[in-house]
Amino acid sequence: MSNQPVCWPATRNTTAWLVWVLATAALALTIRNPLYITLIVLATWLVHVQVARNTPAAANWSGLVRLGLTIWLIAIPFSALMNHQGETVLFRLPESWPLLGGPITAESVAAGAASGYSLWALLLVFATFNLAVDAAVMIQAMPAFLSQAGVITTIALTFIPRMVQDTREIREAQRIRGHRFRSWRDSVPLAMPLLTTAFEHAIQLAESIESRGLSARTMDLSARRTRLVRGALALALLALLAGLVVRLVGPPLLGNALVAGAALVLMGAFYDLERHARRTRFVHQVWTRADKAIVAISVGALAVGLGTAWARPDLTGYAPVDAASLLPAFSLVPGIAVTLLALPGLLGALGANTAPTGSEAPQ
Amino acid sequence: MKVRIGWTHLILLLATLVGLLAFLYPFFAGVVPQAGTLPSGAHPQSPLLALTVILLCLAAILATLATGAMNARMVAILGVLTAANAVLRAVPGPAGFAAVFTLPVLCGYAYGATFGFLLGALSLLASAMIGGGIGPWLPYQMMALGWVGMTSGWLPRMDRYPRLEALVLALWSLLWGFGFGAVMNIWFWPYIMQPQQSAMYWSPGAGLLETLKRYGVFYVTTSLWWDAARAIGNGLLTWLMAVPVLRLLRRFQRRFFFVWDRSIEQASTTDPSPPDVR
Numbered sequence: 001m002s003n004q005p006v007c008w009p010a011t012r013n014t015t016a017w018l019v020w021v022l023a024t025a026a027l028a029l030t031i032r033n034p035l036y037i038t039l040i041v042l043a044t045w046l047v048h049v050q051v052a053r054n055t056p057a058a059a060n061w062s063g064l065v066r067l068g069l070t071i072w073l074i075a076i077p078f079s080a081l082m083n084h085q086g087e088t089v090l091f092r093l094p095e096s097w098p099l100l101g102g103p104i105t106a107e108s109v110a111a112g113a114a115s116g117y118s119l120w121a122l123l124l125v126f127a128t129f130n131l132a133v134d135a136a137v138m139i140q141a142m143p144a145f146l147s148q149a150g151v152i153t154t155i156a157l158t159f160i161p162r163m164v165q166d167t168r169e170i171r172e173a174q175r176i177r178g179h180r181f182r183s184w185r186d187s188v189p190l191a192m193p194l195l196t197t198a199f200e201h202a203i204q205l206a207e208s209i210e211s212r213g214l215s216a217r218t219m220d221l222s223a224r225r226t227r228l229v230r231g232a233l234a235l236a237l238l239a240l241l242a243g244l245v246v247r248l249v250g251p252p253l254l255g256n257a258l259v260a261g262a263a264l265v266l267m268g269a270f271y272d273l274e275r276h277a278r279r280t281r282f283v284h285q286v287w288t289r290a291d292k293a294i295v296a297i298s299v300g301a302l303a304v305g306l307g308t309a310w311a312r313p314d315l316t317g318y319a320p321v322d323a324a325s326l327l328p329a330f331s332l333v334p335g336i337a338v339t340l341l342a343l344p345g346l347l348g349a350l351g352a353n354t355a356p357t358g359s360e361a362p363q
Numbered sequence: 364m365k366v367r368i369g370w371t372h373l374i375l376l377l378a379t380l381v382g383l384l385a386f387l388y389p390f391f392a393g394v395v396p397q398a399g400t401l402p403s404g405a406h407p408q409s410p411l412l413a414l415t416v417i418l419l420c421l422a423a424i425l426a427t428l429a430t431g432a433m434n435a436r437m438v439a440i441l442g443v444l445t446a447a448n449a450v451l452r453a454v455p456g457p458a459g460f461a462a463v464f465t466l467p468v469l470c471g472y473a474y475g476a477t478f479g480f481l482l483g484a485l486s487l488l489a490s491a492m493i494g495g496g497i498g499p500w501l502p503y504q505m506m507a508l509g510w511v512g513m514t515s516g517w518l519p520r521m522d523r524y525p526r527l528e529a530l531v532l533a534l535w536s537l538l539w540g541f542g543f544g545a546v547m548n549i550w551f552w553p554y555i556m557q558p559q560q561s562a563m564y565w566s567p568g569a570g571l572l573e574t575l576k577r578y579g580v581f582y583v584t585t586s587l588w589w590d591a592a593r594a595i596g597n598g599l600l601t602w603l604m605a606v607p608v609l610r611l612l613r614r615f616q617r618r619f620f621f622v623w624d625r626s627i628e629q630a631s632t633t634d635p636s637p638p639d640v641r
Contacts, residue, residue, distance in 0.1 A: 025499060026411075126498040135492040148433060149425040149485060155442025156449060156489040163450050187600075192607050198443045199615045206439035206619075226430050230370040233423050237377035240416065244384050248391045266419055273426055 014133055014141040016291040017344075021129040023298035024341050027305040028122045032318040033328045034114045036305075036338055041121050043342035048128040050348030068123035072116030080109045087322045107320040114318045132344075144277030145270050159201065166197050220276045229269050236265035290347050297340045304337035371477055374427045378420035379513065382506050385416040386546065389553035390574065413550070417502045421484065428481070436619045441481055444470060448486035449493060463487075464511055464536045464543070464597040465604060471515030472532060473612040479512025503550045510546075511539045522613075525606050533602030540594020544586045545578075552581060 028040055081093075086107025095101040133141075135157055142150040170193045179189055221229065243258030308331070309316040315334065320326045433441075444466060451462040467486070471479020484505040491497045491504075515535060521528040 029499065122498070130497055138492065138497075145426045145429055146422065148428040148438065149488070151438055152442045152445060152481075152485050153489050153492065155439065156445035156485070157492065159443055159446035160450055160489075160493060163446055167450075188603060188607060191604060192611065195447065195608065195611055198447055199440070199611070202439040202443040203436070203615075203618060205443070206436040209435040209439065221430060227370075229430055230374065230427060233427060234370065234373050234377060237374065237381055237420070237423055240419070241377065241381045241384065244381070244388065244416070248388075263419065266423060270422065270426060273429060277429070 013285050013287055013291040014137050015285070016287075016294045017129060017133050018141070019295045020298045020341070020344060021125060023302040024125045025122060026302055027338060027341075028118060028125055030309050031305060031316045031338075032114055032118060033316050033330075034117055034318060035328050035330050036316065036334060037114070037117050037121050039335055039338045040341065041117075041124060043339055043345070044121070044124050044128055046342045046345030046349070048124065048131070048345075050345045051128055051132045053348075068120040068127075072113075072120045074116070076109060076112040076116060078112060080104050080112055085111070085321060088326075107322065107326065110320050110326055111318070143270070143274055145273035147277060155205065159198070162201070163194065163198065166194055170194055170197075220278055221273075225272075225276075229272060232265055232269040236262045236269065239265065294344055294347075297343045301337040301341050304334055308334040370430075371427055375424055375477055375480060375513065378424050379510065382417055382420045385413045385420070386503075386549050388413055388416075414499060414502060417506055421502055421505060424480070424484075437478075440615075440619050441478070441485065444482055445486045445489050448482065449490040452486070452490045461593065462597060462600050463490075463508065464539055464593075465601045465608075467508060467512035468515045468532055468536050468539070468597075468601055469605060469608050470612065471512035472518055473609055473616065474516075476513040476516030479514075479516045480509040481512075483508035483510070483512035500547075500550070503547060507543055507546045511543060514539075525609075528609070529602055529605035532605045533598045536601040537594045537598030540597050541587075541590050544590035544593070545582060548578075548582065548586055552578065 024040065024044060028037065031037060031040070081104070086103075086105030088106035089103040090106055090109070092103050093101050136154075139150045139154055139157075167190070170190055174189055180186070239258050239262035243255050243260075243262055245255075246258055247255030305316070312331070315329050315331050318328050448463065448466045451466065463486070467479055467483040470482050487501065487505045487508050491501050515532075518531065518535065521531060
């Protein structure tokens with residue numbers, strides 16, 4: 001596997017992808033300024049094009065992008081009709097019309113376009129991520145303490161094609177018997193055999209799991225330690241609840257301390273479970289220089305973006321109230337920072353696919 | 364369902380309370396809403412705090428399962444039902460209707476709150492993985508659909524009156540069809556504001572009644588028609604499927620959830636009667 005030329009981006013480190021998507025999505029959520037959003041869209045689009053080139057499923061994901069585009073186009077008239085803020089009046093609707101009545105302004109159209117644009121950018125970011133990392137790799141990347149959820153999801157993903165096949169066979173068998181599917185009422189004769197078959201499959205699966213001695217227990221925990229971990233989880237959730245309430249009605253410092261303490265206990269419990277998890281890995285992900293660069297650039301861009309949003313909200317926000325404020329502000333440093341999010345796409349375009357074994361190395 | 368009631372249920376209940384507070388937190392925290400359609404701008408910590416808290420709650424629930432709360436049979440049946448629900452969600456219906464509530468409601472009612480929560484939450488995870496629906500909305504969706512299954516497990520038993528049972532569950536699905544949409548709007552509604560449209564957007568300082576009134580206007584204007592298709596579709600499907608599916612779930616219940624009692628096995632060395640299955 002490692003001797004063959006590998007196909008970009010299937011070999012890119014999943015954690016690097018996760019960091020990239022979290023940073024890009026957080027910026028798309030935080031920034032409203034359409035100029036910066038355009039840079040995020042262009043950066044993501046470059047990555048998307050590189051990813052889609054090597055993924056047969058690209059056509060499916062482009063549907064999500066088109067859906068985002070439709071939502072964007074809907075957001076503009078919605079904002080224009082519902083939000084009457086601004087000085088540049090394009091036309092007026094009768095004041096007597098509930099909610100819709102009033103002036104339709106260029107500022108409200110621009111605000112709607114900017115809002116829909118951010119949403120579309122967010123969808124594009126996640127469409128690219130969904131395309132780049134397949135379900136099996138995502139499940140592998142799940143922490144070991146969530147392995148039960150991972151196993152259930154794996155079973156579900158494995159059974160879906162089988163259920164589709166079962167549906168086809170049951171429908172064929174019903175047709176041979178003379179049953180005709182004319183309305184939604186006819187779905188019962190299809191659904192019941194399908195569910196029964198699914199349950200029989202589940203029993204066979206459970207029996208094969210047990211007969212191989214695998215059981216469903218994935219932790220090497222003594223009874224005492226199990227009780228301790230569960231107690232810690234319950235206590236942490238209770239502290240989290242108390243912390244959130246105290247933050248609202250009591251001294252914020254105490255509330256923050258409780259929330260932080262609860263988060264620490266939860267992380268400690270997760271870490272303990274992670275340590276005791278029995279997990280066999282046949283492949284391990286390797287960190288290449290490119291992966292490390294993607295992580296560093298993503299974290300840096302996020303820090304610059306959030307820092308700018310905190311220090312200069314006028315730069316990252318966009319709320320036009322008159323003709324002068326229709327043109328968004330711009331500064332070079334955050335612009336460069338968000339543009340650097342195109343790095344995974346640039347690496348792909350430059351042929352980083354053959355770089356020092358980005359592949360998963362058998363252990 | 365007879366599965367480790369103590370800790371699992373306690374953690375599920377606590378996580379639900381924390382999750383509910385995280386959904387409603389912006390109303391109490393007095394977040395200044397921003398112009399736009401998504402959480403943004405000067406208070407990025409509030410939506411991030413809510414999202415982090417929801418993620419921690421989901422992680423705590425799923426981590427509890429890894430401590431031995433589930434056996435192989437439960438893992439298998441959850442996996443298969445999750446697949447069935449993900450397939451049902453992918454089948455397109457009129458006006459955006461997707462039959463995503465029927466199985467969590469029926470399975471939650473038949474097999475209990477924990478099972479219902481897990482089926483709801485994990486079927487959305489699986490569905491998002493096959494449909495490319497992973498995004499910041501996913502943890503909220505998982506939590507909300509988990510609540511659909513969980514609360515169905517709290518409904519009173521009506522085994523003796525199958526028609527009444529089907530009717531109540533259908534109404535329950537119908538209510539959750541609207542409730543799910545209403546809950547899902549809350550993850551972004553407190554953070555958005557359209558100036559001069561205060562009739563449908565929340566602002567800090569608005570009282571409970573005023574907030575409900577504004578949210579009602581927002582919901583009717585933006586979500587009601589989509590939710591109506593989903594609610595009516597799921598209600599009808601649950602009404603149609605409830606009796607045969609519940610019969611099937613109960614038939615398989617004994618095969619899936621029996622627990623081998625060693626004390627009875629030991630007793631059987633002196634008493635030759637067969638071991639009890641419960």
